[in-house]
Amino acid sequence: MSITYAEVEVGTELPAQSFPVTRATLVQYAGASGDFNPIHWNEKFALEVGLPDVIAHGMFTMAEAIRVVTDWVGDPGAVVEYGVRFTKPVPVPNDGVGTTIEVSAKVAVLLGDNKVRVDLLAKNGDDKVLGMSRAVVRLK
Template identity: 75%
Template sequence: MAESTVTGPAYADVEVGTQLPPQSFPVRRETLVRYAGASGDFNPIHWNERFAREVGLPDVIAHGMFTMAQAVRVVTDWVGDPGAVVDYGVRFTKPVVVPDDGVGALVEVSGKVAAKLDDTHRTVRVDLTATSAGQKVLGRAQAVVRLA
């Protein structure tokens, strides 16, 4: 891939333990309906409270892939070029419960540089933490990203 002309953090300036700017992502029912349409995932557990309760959930829950998409924004906003992400994985540990109370839920994401992987390709591993209502909603959330 061509070199980026927009400079994010430089590999040389980043250390293990460097914190990325944390972000919070609000999630309302409307958010999930929009994501359902955009992603093609129309599972009713993401918009139908009656159905969600019937299958044993406390309420409507966010798409796991929605949470995964939001969490990596802490990385892509930090580097400036989303195309610099070379690897990204998560485990879905707890659902993000989204009540129909006009407020919804909040997904809070922080990240820090956990390893400098490759001095030639200037890649680092970022470990992400995503919580909602005080619970970790993603496990083993890690992104490998190429820096300037």
């Protein structure tokens, strides 16, 4: 898909996506990222430090969310800025099913120079897990 600047307006909604997360996903991400913090794989440790369960890596959650934008624009290199605030952890139960991160997004501002700001909403159940989640994207 190749989106052009002329095709978008403020309020344009990007296709929402759901991203499943299991304990196996966390192990794979830990191996790829090198982040083996026990809060992401050791339930006993996570509970001892006050977390509700093992939690997904923040950077993993952030990466899954931006996929809504990169899939929409068709080119990951079109994302020129991206930032979030981590607002709630994503607990991942050890039940073989795991959990889901739901992400929606819309064009919030036309910036000119073929750039738009896209605001994202990432939720896990009723909890908003990323705040101030915004990407600046250069369109054709």
